[in-house]
Amino acid sequence: MDEATRLQYLQAMGIDVWVPRHQADSEPMATETSPTDSHHAWTDLQHQVSQCHACELCKTRTQTVFGVGNHHATWLLIGEAPGQNEDLQGEPFVGKAGQLLNEMLRAIGLDREQVYIANMLKCRPPNNRDPQADEVAACNGFLQQQIALLQPKIILAVGRIAAQNLLKTQQPLSRLRGTQHQLDGIPLVVVHHPAYLLRSLTEKAKAWEDLQFAWSIYQTV
Numbered sequence: 001m002d003e004a005t006r007l008q009y010l011q012a013m014g015i016d017v018w019v020p021r022h023q024a025d026s027e028p029m030a031t032e033t034s035p036t037d038s039h040h041a042w043t044d045l046q047h048q049v050s051q052c053h054a055c056e057l058c059k060t061r062t063q064t065v066f067g068v069g070n071h072h073a074t075w076l077l078i079g080e081a082p083g084q085n086e087d088l089q090g091e092p093f094v095g096k097a098g099q100l101l102n103e104m105l106r107a108i109g110l111d112r113e114q115v116y117i118a119n120m121l122k123c124r125p126p127n128n129r130d131p132q133a134d135e136v137a138a139c140n141g142f143l144q145q146q147i148a149l150l151q152p153k154i155i156l157a158v159g160r161i162a163a164q165n166l167l168k169t170q171q172p173l174s175r176l177r178g179t180q181h182q183l184d185g186i187p188l189v190v191v192h193h194p195a196y197l198l199r200s201l202t203e204k205a206k207a208w209e210d211l212q213f214a215w216s217i218y219q220t221v
Contacts, residue, residue, distance in 0.1 A: 038149065042071055045145055049122050054138035057123035062087045064123055067146060069116035075218070076152035077101075078143070079193070080161040081121035081131050092117050093158075093194070100194035101158075104207060108215045118146055120165055136165050147184065153221045155186050156214060159193030177210055180217055187221060189214040 046066045052058060065082040068091050077093075085095040093101045102112050121131050121139050147155075157163040160173040166188065167181055173190065181188040191210040197203055 038071065041149055045142065045149070049142050052122065052138075052142075055123075055135045057121070057125060057135055060126050061123040063090045065090055065092055065119060066122060067116060067118035068092060069112070070114055071116070071150065073114060073116040073150060074153040075110065075115040075156065076147065076150055076154070077115055077117045077156045077158055078162050078166060079117070079119045079158040080165075081119050081128075082124040083128050083195075084124065086119075087124035092119050096198055097193070097195040100197060104191075104194065104211060107208065108211050116146075116150055116152070118143065120162055130161055131165070147186070152186060154214060154218045155183055155188040157181075157188055157190045159191075159196065162193075163190040177206070178213060187217050189217060 049064050049066050052064065065086045079092060082092060083095070083097075085098075086092055092098075101117075105112060105115060120136055120143060122142060123135075123139075125131055125135070155166075157166050157176075160176075163173065163176050164170060166183055167176065167190075169176070173192070176190040177192075179190075181190070189210065191214070192203060192207045197207055
């Protein structure tokens with residue numbers, strides 16, 4: 001999706017459009033968002049998510065799972081959807097999968113508090129089933145605004161379903177790994193989901209390769 005189409009889409013949904021910092025530097029009429037404004041923007045967006053009834057998942061959720069992390073992070077991790085633990089605690093990637101994700105981040109010198117973690121869906125699908133197309137579409141505006149507010153230097157698509165939806169492809173994870181993709185001009189790297197790694201311990205070596213690849217790209221951005 002080109003920038004003009006994306007902005008038109010966000011405006012049509014009634015979502016405030018935030019000008020990326022590099023645009024603010026190059027356009028005399030634009031003004032950079034102050035830290036206070038940025039905080040209000042995040043708070044307002046989280047409130048919008050908490051009140052969302054755009055799809056049927058609002059009827060089965062315990063609470064919405066907005067996202068967590070540093071609002072000035074240069075790394076953005078995007079997963080698929082909240083699971084049972086996330087639905088109960090209101091935070092993405094908790095439990096054993098979250099602990100492994102924390103270890104994966106520490107392996108490349110990052111703490112969980114240094115990155116921002118979100119999911120495509122802000123509500124848990126019943127029985128942890130795969131997200132449906134209409135649910136992804138209903139939440140897409142929220143995710144796009146999170147990306148616009150954060151302006152990350154690199155995005156990690158965590159797991160097959162997140163990668164396929166973000167990249168609009170049906171290619172298997174094995175084909176998507178090890179390649180630098182782009183999401184609205186931001187480098188994107190696909191990594192294994194930690195829940196999968198907990199079931200397939202022999203794949204952890206591949207996860208380490210993915211993280212090293214992502215780090216090498218980040219250093220060139």
